[in-house]
Amino acid sequence: MITRGKTVAIVLLLIAAFAGSVVSLNGAEGARGEQATLEDILYIPSSKALKRMGLGYSGVLADIYWTRTVQYYGRKLATRRSDLRYDLLYPLLDITTDLDPHLIVAYEFGSIFLSQRPPVGAGQPDNAVALLEKGIRANPDYWRLYFDLGFIHFFDRKDPKAAQQAFAKGSENPKALSWMKALAASMAEKANETETALNLWTRLYETTSDEMVKQNAFQHIEGLRTDLEVLELERRVKMYHDRTGRLPANWYEMMHEGLLGAVPLDATEKPYKLMPDGTVQVEDPDSIPFLTQGTPPGWKKSTKPQ
Amino acid sequence: MIARLSAITFNTFREAVRDRVLYNLIVFALLLVATAPLFGEISIGVERLILVNVGLSAISIFGIIIAIFIGIGLVSKEIEKKTLYTILSRPVRRWEFITGKYLGLVMTLVVNAAFMTAGFYLALLLVSHGLGKDDGGLLIAVYFIILEFFIVTAITLLFSSFSSPILSAVFAFALFVIGTFAEDLRNFAALATGVTKWLATGVAYLVPNFSALNVISQVAHSQGVSGRLVLWNTVYALLYSLTAAVAAVLIFERRNLK
Numbered sequence: 245m246i247t248r249g250k251t252v253a254i255v256l257l258l259i260a261a262f263a264g265s266v267v268s269l270n271g272a273e274g275a276r277g278e279q280a281t282l283e284d285i286l287y288i289p290s291s292k293a294l295k296r297m298g299l300g301y302s303g304v305l306a307d308i309y310w311t312r313t314v315q316y317y318g319r320k321l322a323t324r325r326s327d328l329r330y331d332l333l334y335p336l337l338d339i340t341t342d343l344d345p346h347l348i349v350a351y352e353f354g355s356i357f358l359s360q361r362p363p364v365g366a367g368q369p370d371n372a373v374a375l376l377e378k379g380i381r382a383n384p385d386y387w388r389l390y391f392d393l394g395f396i397h398f399f400d401r402k403d404p405k406a407a408q409q410a411f412a413k414g415s416e417n418p419k420a421l422s423w424m425k426a427l428a429a430s431m432a433e434k435a436n437e438t439e440t441a442l443n444l445w446t447r448l449y450e451t452t453s454d455e456m457v458k459q460n461a462f463q464h465i466e467g468l469r470t471d472l473e474v475l476e477l478e479r480r481v482k483m484y485h486d487r488t489g490r491l492p493a494n495w496y497e498m499m500h501e502g503l504l505g506a507v508p509l510d511a512t513e514k515p516y517k518l519m520p521d522g523t524v525q526v527e528d529p530d531s532i533p534f535l536t537q538g539t540p541p542g543w544k545k546s547t548k549p550q
Numbered sequence: 551m552i553a554r555l556s557a558i559t560f561n562t563f564r565e566a567v568r569d570r571v572l573y574n575l576i577v578f579a580l581l582l583v584a585t586a587p588l589f590g591e592i593s594i595g596v597e598r599l600i601l602v603n604v605g606l607s608a609i610s611i612f613g614i615i616i617a618i619f620i621g622i623g624l625v626s627k628e629i630e631k632k633t634l635y636t637i638l639s640r641p642v643r644r645w646e647f648i649t650g651k652y653l654g655l656v657m658t659l660v661v662n663a664a665f666m667t668a669g670f671y672l673a674l675l676l677v678s679h680g681l682g683k684d685d686g687g688l689l690i691a692v693y694f695i696i697l698e699f700f701i702v703t704a705i706t707l708l709f710s711s712f713s714s715p716i717l718s719a720v721f722a723f724a725l726f727v728i729g730t731f732a733e734d735l736r737n738f739a740a741l742a743t744g745v746t747k748w749l750a751t752g753v754a755y756l757v758p759n760f761s762a763l764n765v766i767s768q769v770a771h772s773q774g775v776s777g778r779l780v781l782w783n784t785v786y787a788l789l790y791s792l793t794a795a796v797a798a799v800l801i802f803e804r805r806n807l808k
C-alpha cells in the first residue's frame with residue numbers, strides 16, 4: 245500500500261500541476277487575442293454550407309449562432325471602449341436568421357442594436373432595415389416587425405414617410421395593437437418630434453420581451469422625459485421673469501410664485517440645477533444616457549455606456 | 551525505470567495496433583478524399599475553408615473517440631484478464647504502469663494523427679490544385695489537436711482508474727463536450743456576480759479548456775497563430791494532463807486490487 249509520505253508528495257504535485265495549468269490557461273487566453281476570437285465566432289461564414297453540414301439540425305445551429313451573437317454584442321459593449329465596432333453583428337444575425345428564419349428575437353434585438361449609433365449600436369440602419377425586411381418576408385403575420393421597421397426609419401434613417409408606411413402596413417394586421425394606427429397617423433402629421441419619440445420608445449419598452457432592448461428603451465425614455473422636463477422648467481423660469489422682471493435665484497422663489505409645487509427632481513432623483521442665466525441643468529448628465537437638454541455648456545457626452 | 555516505462559508504452563501501442571485501431575484511417579481517408587470534390591458542389595467559394603474545417607475537425611474527433619474507447623480499457627482490461635497481477639508482481643511500480651499506459655496510448659494517437667494529416671493534405675491538394683504557404687500553418691492546428699489528445703487520454707485514464715469502462719467513457723465524453731464550451735463558461739463567469747461567479751470560475755478552470763486549443767477556424771481563415779499561444783497551450787496541455795495523470799496515479803496507488 246502507498247505510504248503517507250508518498251501520498252503527500254503526489255497530492256503536492258497534483259496541486260502544483262493544477263495551479264500551473266490555471267496560470268498557463270490565462271496566458272493562452274491572453275495570447276489568443278481579439279481577432280482569433282472573432283473568427284471563432286463566425287466559424288463558417290456561409291449559412292447554405294452550414295445548413296447542409298448541419299444534417300437538418302439547423303435549429304440547433306441557429307441557437308448556437310444566436311448565443312454567439314448575444315455574447316459578441318455583450319462582450320463588445322462590456323469593453324466600454326469609445327472606438328467600438330460591431331463588424332460581425334450583421335453577418336452573425338444574417339446567418340442566424342438564415343438558419344432559423346422564425347427566430348423573431350434575432351430580428352428584433354438585432355435591428356435595434358444594428359441601427360443605433362456607437363457605442364450602443366453598430367450604426368448600420370440600412371442593415372437593420374434589410375434584416376427586418378427579411379424577417380417580415382419570413383414572418384408576414386408578425387406585426388411587431390413592422391413596428392420595429394417604422395421605428396428604425398423614424399429614428400435612425402430620419403425618414404418619417406417610410407416609417408408611416410411601415411406602421412400603416414403593420415396596423416393592417418388584425419392582431420396589431422390599436423396604437424399602431426395612431427403611430428402611422430402621428431408620422432403623417434409630423435407631430436412634435438420629442439413626444440413622438442417618447443411615444444415610440446414607450447411602446448417598445450412596453451411590448452419587448454428582450455431585457456437588453458427593454459433596458460435600452462428605458463434609458464431613452466429617461467433621456468427624453470428629462471429633455472421635456474428641462475424645456476418645461478425653462479418655460480416656467482421665463483414666466484417668472486415676465487411676472488417679476490428678474491430671474492429666480494432658486495426653486496423656492498418659483499414655488500412661492502405658484503409656478504412650481506415642489507423642488508423638481510430629475511430621473512436620478514437629484515434636484516435640477518437652476519443656473520444664474522435662467523437655464524436648467526441636470527446634476528450629473530453622464531447618469532442619464534441619451535440626454536440632449538439640460539447639459540452644461542461645452543459638455544461632451546460620455547462614450548461609455550451606462 | 552526508463553526500460554520498464556518504454557516496455558509498457560510500446561506494448562500498449564502494439565496492443566492498440568493489434569486491435570485494428572488504425573482501421574479508422576481508411577474511414578477517414580475515404581471521408582476526406584472521396585468527398586473533397588463534393589465540397590465544391592455544395593459550397594461555392596468556400597471549398598478550402600470547409601475542407602479545412604471538416605478535415606481538422608475529423609482528425610480531432612476520430613482521435614478523441616479512439617482516446618476514449620481505448621483509454622477506458624487500459625486499466626480494466628488488464629484487471630479483467632488478470633495480466634495486471636503478472637505485471638505488478640514484477641519490479642514494476644503502479645505509477646510506472648499508469649504512466650506507461652498513458653504514453654502508449656498517446657503514441658498510438660500521434661501516429662494515427664500523422665497518417666490522418668497526410669490524408670488531409672492529400673485532399674487539400676485535390677481541392678486547391680496545389681499547396682500554398684498558408685497551408686503550412688494548418689500544422690499548428692494539428693499540433694494543438696495532438697495536445698487535446700494528451701488531455702483526453704489523461705482524463706480517460708483518470709476515470710478508468712476508479713470507474714467501470716462504460717461509465718468512464720460517458721464521463722470522459724461529457725467532460726470533452728463541456729471542455730469545448732469552456733470559453734462560454736468563462737464568459738458566463740465574467741458576466742456573473744457573487745457566489746455564481748466564483749463557482750463558474752472554479753468550474754471553468756477545473757474542466758479542460760479545449761476552446762483554447764481550437765484554432766481550426768483561425769488557420770482555415772489563413773490567420774497566423776502567435777508563438778506565445780503555441781507556448782502557453784503546450785504548457786497548459788502538459789500541466790493539465792499531468793494533473794489528471796497524477797490524480798489517476800493517486801487513485802490507482804490506493805486501490806485495493808485483491
